[in-house]
Amino acid sequence: MRDSHELATSSRTTTLADTFVLLADTLVDDYDVVDLLDHLVMACVDLFGVSAVGLLLEDQRGRLTVMAASSEETRLLELFQLQTNEGPCLDAVRTGEVVTSDDLESDSTRWPRFGPAAVEIGYRSVTAVPLRLRGQRIGALNMFGTGHSSVTGNDRRLAQALADVATIGILQRRSIHQSNLVAEQLQHALDSRVVIEQAKGVLAERHSVGMDEAFTALRRHSRNNNLKLTDVALAVVRGELAPDLAHPRPDDA
Amino acid sequence: MIDRDHWVQLLSARPAEGVSRPQRICELCVEMLGVTGGGISVVTAAGNRGVVCATDDVAAQIEDLQFTLGVGPCMDAVSSGAPVMVNDLDALEDVAGARWTGFLKTASEIGVRAVFALPLRIGAISIGAIDLYRDTPGELSNTQLPAALLAADAAALALLAAADDPLDQLGEGLGEWPARGHQIHQATGMVQVQLGVSTEAALLSLRARAFSAGRPLGELANDVVQRRVRLTLEDEG
Numbered sequence: 001m002r003d004s005h006e007l008a009t010s011s012r013t014t015t016l017a018d019t020f021v022l023l024a025d026t027l028v029d030d031y032d033v034v035d036l037l038d039h040l041v042m043a044c045v046d047l048f049g050v051s052a053v054g055l056l057l058e059d060q061r062g063r064l065t066v067m068a069a070s071s072e073e074t075r076l077l078e079l080f081q082l083q084t085n086e087g088p089c090l091d092a093v094r095t096g097e098v099v100t101s102d103d104l105e106s107d108s109t110r111w112p113r114f115g116p117a118a119v120e121i122g123y124r125s126v127t128a129v130p131l132r133l134r135g136q137r138i139g140a141l142n143m144f145g146t147g148h149s150s151v152t153g154n155d156r157r158l159a160q161a162l163a164d165v166a167t168i169g170i171l172q173r174r175s176i177h178q179s180n181l182v183a184e185q186l187q188h189a190l191d192s193r194v195v196i197e198q199a200k201g202v203l204a205e206r207h208s209v210g211m212d213e214a215f216t217a218l219r220r221h222s223r224n225n226n227l228k229l230t231d232v233a234l235a236v237v238r239g240e241l242a243p244d245l246a247h248p249r250p251d252d253a
Numbered sequence: 254m255i256d257r258d259h260w261v262q263l264l265s266a267r268p269a270e271g272v273s274r275p276q277r278i279c280e281l282c283v284e285m286l287g288v289t290g291g292g293i294s295v296v297t298a299a300g301n302r303g304v305v306c307a308t309d310d311v312a313a314q315i316e317d318l319q320f321t322l323g324v325g326p327c328m329d330a331v332s333s334g335a336p337v338m339v340n341d342l343d344a345l346e347d348v349a350g351a352r353w354t355g356f357l358k359t360a361s362e363i364g365v366r367a368v369f370a371l372p373l374r375i376g377a378i379s380i381g382a383i384d385l386y387r388d389t390p391g392e393l394s395n396t397q398l399p400a401a402l403l404a405a406d407a408a409a410l411a412l413l414a415a416a417d418d419p420l421d422q423l424g425e426g427l428g429e430w431p432a433r434g435h436q437i438h439q440a441t442g443m444v445q446v447q448l449g450v451s452t453e454a455a456l457l458s459l460r461a462r463a464f465s466a467g468r469p470l471g472e473l474a475n476d477v478v479q480r481r482v483r484l485t486l487e488d489e490g
Binding site for chain 2: 065066074077081187188191193194195197198199200201202203204205206211233234237238
């Protein structure tokens with residue numbers, strides 16, 4: 001037992017180290033926001049033992065919108081998106097505090113629409129960590145578990161640290177002018193996501209695959225060829241690039 | 254403070270007879286966002302460009318000037334896909350300023366003190382830019398900027414439909430944008446392949462289909478993504 005625990009701890013430490021190195025590498029280079037956030041949500045799945053992770057930003061139009069998700073499955077994306085009206089993500093953005101529930105079934109009064117919707121697709125617990133920059137809250141990191149335990153203790157602090165790195169990543173991109181910096185950066189990030197959705201649609205239709213597989217193909221092509229995810233997506237939509245879907249590599253995340 | 258829903262209603266309302274939708278959107282920005290004037294230009298992928306509208310002579314000159322010179326905030330907004338905000342023309346000392354010397358000089362002479370260029374863009378669809386200007390320096394406030402971005406969305410949708418616009422269901426599209434946004438964009442990509450058309454034409458076809466079926470755009474997009482509905486060229490007449 002002890003050995004396996006130590007192994008798990010060591011593997012987790014490696015994942016954590018890898019994640020921070022990757023994020024740091026990304027931030028000093030010319031990077032793609034969606035790519036950065038995609039890395040981050042995938043790392044959270046490994047680090048916190050949760051089943052699904054999403055990162056939502058409050059858009060310029062005052063609504064929460066999904067920027068990155070550990071799965072592109074429609075029902076999951078809809079669950080995230082549902083929180084435009086109510087849910088832990090919206091609460092985290094409004095309060096600036098971590099919002100959790102260990103038992104979504106009993107929390108149906110707290111979130112009358114979101115709670116049952118989450119339970120219906122198999123989630124029992126949720127943790128929402130705000131993305132904060134000084135006084136401003138720009139979105140939240142949203143983690144779902146199938147068991148009755150939200151992210152607690154040191155893991156919660158770690159999740160907040162990762163959320164802070166994400167915030168810096170989103171807002172750090174250089175802008176032509178310094179004014180309205182936050183709004184411009186957010187706008188850029190949100191626009192990137194629109195191109196990715198369009199590209200997913202193109203691939204899903206062309207190859208008769210689901211949105212999840214279409215996204216995996218975009219991500220694979222981007223990483224294998226060291227291209228920005230948004231650039232790959234744009235080339236796909238413009239018909240300049242046809243990533244291979246037929247032969248996924250075994251090392252695909 | 255500009256109430257979002259009220260602003261969407263204003264932007265979506267049918268303009269008075271003889272006033273084009275882009276023109277009305279620029280006028281609303283002048284009425285509500287504390288800017289002196291505004292104009293819209295289209296820049297197509299093929300490089301064709303043209304001024305769509307302007308609220309006054311100065312706004313018209315800002316548009317013309319950039320086409321004549323080939324540089325300026327509007328051009329940068331189109332090429333980068335990001336908003337370009339010049340809060341004070343006289344205080345501009347960076348790289349962009351150096352590239353825009355001719356533009357800045359003339360703009361300054363005709364009384365422009367601040368200019369905000371927002372790209373009209375829906376993912377891979379790039380249409381042009383809306384330029385708002387002020388005759389005094391000063392940035393767009395935290396509430397004015399989001400409202401201006403929403404106006405840019407409205408203008409983008411209006412211009413997409415302008416080709417042959419029997420639709421006029423702008424409000425619906427704009428209101429649903431965030432809620433069903435990802436599915437509208439996914440469906441656009443799918444329809445682009447189904448019809449073998451451009452991304453612009455695909456979004457236009459989706460809107461046309463939603464309109465003729467009397468259904469919300471987001472609901473139709475959901476059906477397309479779930480593969481319950483396919484668009485064919487016959488549908489388009």
